[in-house]
Amino acid sequence: MLTEVEVRRSHRNIVVVKLGSKVVDFKVTKRTVEELLKLADKPYRVVVTHRFQVPIGSGFGSSGAGALSTALAVNEALKLGLTKVETAKAAHIAEVKYRTGLGDVAGQLVGGLEIRKSPGAPGVGLVEKVPSSEITVVCAPLGIYKTSSMITNPSMKEKINKVGRWALSSFLAQPTPSRFIQLSARFAEEVGFVDAALKKFMAASVEAGALGFSVKKRVAFALVRERDVEEVLKVFDAFLPKTRYFTSRIDPYGARVVEK
16 A cells, blocks of 8 residues: 655644545544644644555455554654654554554564564564565455454454464464464454355365465455466456455565655
8 A cells, every 4th residue: 555645834733534536534544643743843734645455444454554654654744753663653552542453553564474472562562574485465355344343342352362362372383374374264264254155265275276265354365376376366266256356475574654
């Protein structure tokens, strides 16, 4: 995704958030800007423009990515002088407040395939990278699933925590991309993200050469070696003929400011 930020002096603080050319009510992004404006020495009008390449609300972590990219850009534009970690904390706090995510920002800041070994805001939670070169992610949206409805459901939260602790412990014992996607698939099945049709999709993708296939909320994704991508894409075509799917290499650098 790409986020552009425009700042101008104003008589009072004003925050406008856009998705492309349309003004939208993105509370997480707006709250992030409002928190950072408290550190500015003058009031500003801030216009944030998001451009997403993936659907919003399926499980791609768009709210965290939007908030984090905004925070980094605002820090730069207003010359607040914060470190990347300090800046990211504003985005994390906004995400937690609106229950759109609990750990996305920390991972998005670091980049790559990472393990959150302990929870918490950027700079507090412990994050460790796992080597993941030469791997492509093939993914597709399956619908909408609000994070807030998941993490405020007591039984779902208990199940996620129980299975999640087991999966994390198992992954730390063997931190490889193959083990990650295998454990992710098991986690998705245990918490109820996978139905019978998705199990067939999983099996077909692995048979076509994928290292593994899993589901995060309502996003289906496979980790694939470069040489096997074409065959795995044929499986996505067969199972999701009317759905737009995406391919991407794993970015090792995380969120960052780029010059226009």
